[in-house]
Amino acid sequence: MNKKILIxxxxxxxxxxVSDFLSIEGYDxxxxxxxxxxxxxxxxxxxxxxxxxxxxxxxxxxxxVCQAIRKISEVPIIMLTAKNKxxxxxxxxxxxxxxxxxxxxxxxxxxxxxxxxxxxTYGLQSESKEIxxxxxxxxLMQHRVTVSGDIIELSxxxxxxxxxxxxxxxxxxxRDQLLDHVWGYDYQGTDRTVDTHINRLRIKxxxxxxxIQTQRxxxxxxxxx
Amino acid sequence: MNKKILIxxxxxxxxxxVSDFLSIEGYDxxxxxxxxxxxxxxxxxxxxxxxxxxxxxxxxxxxxVCQAIRKISEVPIIMLTAKNKxxxxxxxxxxxxxxxxxxxxxxxxxxxxxxxxxxxTYGLQSESKEIxxxxxxxxLMQHRVTVSGDIIELSxxxxxxxxxxxxxxxxxxxRDQLLDHVWGYDYQGTDRTVDTHINRLRIKxxxxxxxIQTQRxxxxxxxxx
DNA sequence: ATTTTGTGTGATATAGATGTAACATTAGTT
DNA sequence: AACTAATGTTACATCTATATCACACAAAAT
Numbered sequence: 023m024n025k026k027i028l029i030x031x032x033x034x035x036x037x038x039x040v041s042d043f044l045s046i047e048g049y050d051x052x053x054x055x056x057x058x059x060x061x062x063x064x065x066x067x068x069x070x071x072x073x074x075x076x077x078x079x080x081x082x083x084x085x086x087v088c089q090a091i092r093k094i095s096e097v098p099i100i101m102l103t104a105k106n107k108x109x110x111x112x113x114x115x116x117x118x119x120x121x122x123x124x125x126x127x128x129x130x131x132x133x134x135x136x137x138x139x140x141x142x143t144y145g146l147q148s149e150s151k152e153i154x155x156x157x158x159x160x161x162l163m164q165h166r167v168t169v170s171g172d173i174i175e176l177s178x179x180x181x182x183x184x185x186x187x188x189x190x191x192x193x194x195x196x197r198d199q200l201l202d203h204v205w206g207y208d209y210q211g212t213d214r215t216v217d218t219h220i221n222r223l224r225i226k227x228x229x230x231x232x233x234i235q236t237q238r239x240x241x242x243x244x245x246x247x
Numbered sequence: 248m249n250k251k252i253l254i255x256x257x258x259x260x261x262x263x264x265v266s267d268f269l270s271i272e273g274y275d276x277x278x279x280x281x282x283x284x285x286x287x288x289x290x291x292x293x294x295x296x297x298x299x300x301x302x303x304x305x306x307x308x309x310x311x312v313c314q315a316i317r318k319i320s321e322v323p324i325i326m327l328t329a330k331n332k333x334x335x336x337x338x339x340x341x342x343x344x345x346x347x348x349x350x351x352x353x354x355x356x357x358x359x360x361x362x363x364x365x366x367x368t369y370g371l372q373s374e375s376k377e378i379x380x381x382x383x384x385x386x387l388m389q390h391r392v393t394v395s396g397d398i399i400e401l402s403x404x405x406x407x408x409x410x411x412x413x414x415x416x417x418x419x420x421x422r423d424q425l426l427d428h429v430w431g432y433d434y435q436g437t438d439r440t441v442d443t444h445i446n447r448l449r450i451k452x453x454x455x456x457x458x459i460q461t462q463r464x465x466x467x468x469x470x471x472x
Numbered sequence: 473a474t475t476t477t478g479t480g481t482g483a484t485a486t487a488g489a490t491g492t493a494a495c496a497t498t499a500g501t502t
Numbered sequence: 503a504a505c506t507a508a509t510g511t512t513a514c515a516t517c518t519a520t521a522t523c524a525c526a527c528a529a530a531a532t
Contacts, residue, residue, distance in 0.1 A: 068305075069284075177478055189294040194390050215480055217520065224521095238488065238519065239403040240390060402489055440491055442509065449510095463499065463508065 024050045025140060026069055030060035030087065031076035031102065040074065044136060057082025061090050064097075072140060075119070076102045092118035098143045100136070153188055156246040158230040160185065169230045179204065180223050187234065187244035196241040216242075249275045250365060251294055255285035255312065256301035256327065265299065269361060282307025286315050289322075297365060300344075301327045313344050323368045325361070378413060381471040383455040385410065394455045404429065405448050412459065412469035421466040441467075 027049045031037045041051040052067060054060035058081040064070055073091060077084035088099055101122040121139055153160040157170045165181060167174045176184065183204045187195060197213040205211055220242055224231030233246050252274045256262045259280070266276040277292060279285035283306040289295055298316060302309035313324055326344040346364060378385040382395045390406060392399045401409065408429045412420060422438040430436060445467055449456030460468050 179479075186294070192389055212481070214482075214520095218480075218522085221521065221523095236520070237390060243389070404490075436491070437493095439493080439509090443491070443511085446510065446512095461509070 025071040025144070026050045026052060026067065027072045027074060027136070028052045028054065028060065028063055028067070028070050029074045030054040030057070030079060030084070031074075032056055032079050033076070036076070036102075049136075056080040057084070057087045060087045064091055064095075070097060071144065072136065073097055073099045074102065074136075075099060088119050098139050100139065155188060155191070155244075156230060156233060158227065158233065158246075160188065167227075169228055174226050174228075176223075176226060179219060180226065183219055184223055184227075184244075187242065190244070192243060192245050194237045194240045194243045199241065249273055250296040250369070251275045251277060251292065252297045252299060252361070253277045253279065253285065253288055253292070253295050254299045255279040255282070255304060255309070256299075257281055257304045258301070261301065261327075274361075281305040282309070282312045285312045289316055289320075295322060296369065297361065298322055298324045299327065299361075300324060323364050325364065380413060380416070380469075381455060381458060383452065383458065383471075385413065392452075394453055399451050399453075401448075401451060404444060405451065408444055409448055409452075409469075412467065415469070417468060417470045419462045419465045419468045424466065 027044055029037055029040045029044075029051060030053075031040070032055055037053045037055070041053060044051055049072075052063055052070065054063050057079045060073075060075065060079070061082065064073065073088075075084040075087050079087070082090070084101055088101065091097065091099065098121075099119045101119040103122050120143075121135060123135060152162060159168045160166075161168070167176055167181065167184065183200065186200065186203050197216040200216050201209055201211055201213075205215075220234060224234055227233070233244055235243050235245055237243055250273075252269055254262055254265045254269075254276060255278075256265070257280055262278050262280070266278060270276055274297075277288050277295065279288050282304045285298075285300065285304070286307065289298065298313075300309040300312050304312070307315070309326055313326065316322065316324065323346075324344045325346045325348060327348055346360060348360060377387060384393045385391075386393070392401055392406065392409065408425065411425065411428050422441040425441050426434055426436060426438075430440075445459060445461075449459055452458070458469055458471050460470055462468055
């Protein structure tokens with residue numbers, strides 16, 4: 023379950039920018055174009071893990087939204103402020119925001135601060151929930167796999183298959199087992215389906231593909247050589 | 248691979264407390280803050296070995312989550328109940344929980360009960376599922392054989408043959424016996440097939456091959472010299 | 473609607489496992 | 503020592519499991 027983030031900004035470009043970066047990082051984004059929308063969305067989605075508010079917004083400004091949310095929730099809040107506005111900064115902390123970031127900002131720094139706040143608030147989760155096996159790294163939160171740092175695009179099935187095999191590292195898994203756990207218990211598929219997906223995984227994982235070993239007559243197993 | 252435990256409790260403090268203690272004990276912890284999250288997490292992680300549910304949770308309460316999980320899994324479930332609630336206890340067993348622990352509880356007792364339930368359910372497992380004979384080691388779970396630590400690749404038949412002989416250590420096994428048990432009762436083959444496979448085994452096992460001894464006129468036996 | 477992406481299945485190719493037979497060697501017998 | 507039967511060893515034809523490819527279809531994105 024990805025963490026949900028609410029981004030409220032009247033500038034569409036900014037919303038899209040922020041949403042794109044954070045989506046890539048594995049968060050589910052909700053967008054609001056003004057203060058009222060922001061509050062409404064927050065009320066309707068109890069499971070929002072982080073709120074990002076632009077100060078300048080129609081209907082209710084960022085501080086007002088912040089205070090409204092604070093009345094009912096301890097959710098971490100990041101304020102986006104324009105440059106060099108001392109009073110705003112103070113004001114931001116007063117109204118209960120956890121951080122403020124001045125525009126313009128670099129996406130990477132922005133993302134890093136979001137991660138950090140997530141981590142501070144919810145524990146490891148946002149980042150470090152990753153499994154490292156040799157050159158292979160599974161970023162669980164983000165559903166992303168890297169090999170020696172290179173991002174590998176995997177489909178749902180491929181990801182699930184890889185994860186299941188890693189979770190059962192060093193154990194030989196029969197095709198039936200894999201079909202049951204990755205495709206579902208009631209799934210009607212042939213063994214060849216598994217083979218094909220194993221093949222695709224191996225190709226996509228490149229050198230790390232060799233971690234998936236064939237156990238002739240039994241099935242496959244994942245093991246770092 | 249560590250055993251995975253899902254802890255579901257709406258109180259963050261409680262989640263952290265439990266997670267910390269069990270992490271130290273070597274378990275991998277997954278956390279859910281409400282009933283829905285708990286169910287979602289469980290669905291997404293087929294490899295959860297134990298579930299701990301607080302009774303009082305938003306969205307779905309512990310009993311409901313318990314029943315939902317029970318519909319698809321026999322995973323051991325521990326319920327955390329408030330003190331002195333007889334009906335809850337009964338209810339807990341009805342909904343399929345394996346144990347219930349009343350809050351507040353002492354961490355050490357808690358941990359002990361988790362360990363006990365793990366052991367009861369999964370046995371010793373991670374260790375000791377191997378047979379050691381001299382330099383030879385059969386890792387049953389992994390279907391793997393090692394000689395002095397070196398991995399030996401065996402085919403199905405070879406593995407089955409070796410295992411059968413080891414299971415009947417020091418007994419002379421006729422070729423017919425071996426054909427019956429390793430190849431199957433209805434198998435139509437000549438005695439010489441056994442010889443060939445014995446030969447292959449001896450070669451693959453290298454020095455440990457000498458554990459397979461010929462009993463001229465009778466058959467073969469496995470014995471560590 | 474069109475393109476792209478994911479998925480499952482079958483066909484074919486390849487590699488590995490198996491059984492048999494031929495030949496070599498050994499152990500036991502005379 | 504010579505013979506014989508059992509076993510060891512090797513080679514090879516056959517079979518089987520897996521790898522790989524190609525394609526049809528479905529789902530998703532554009």
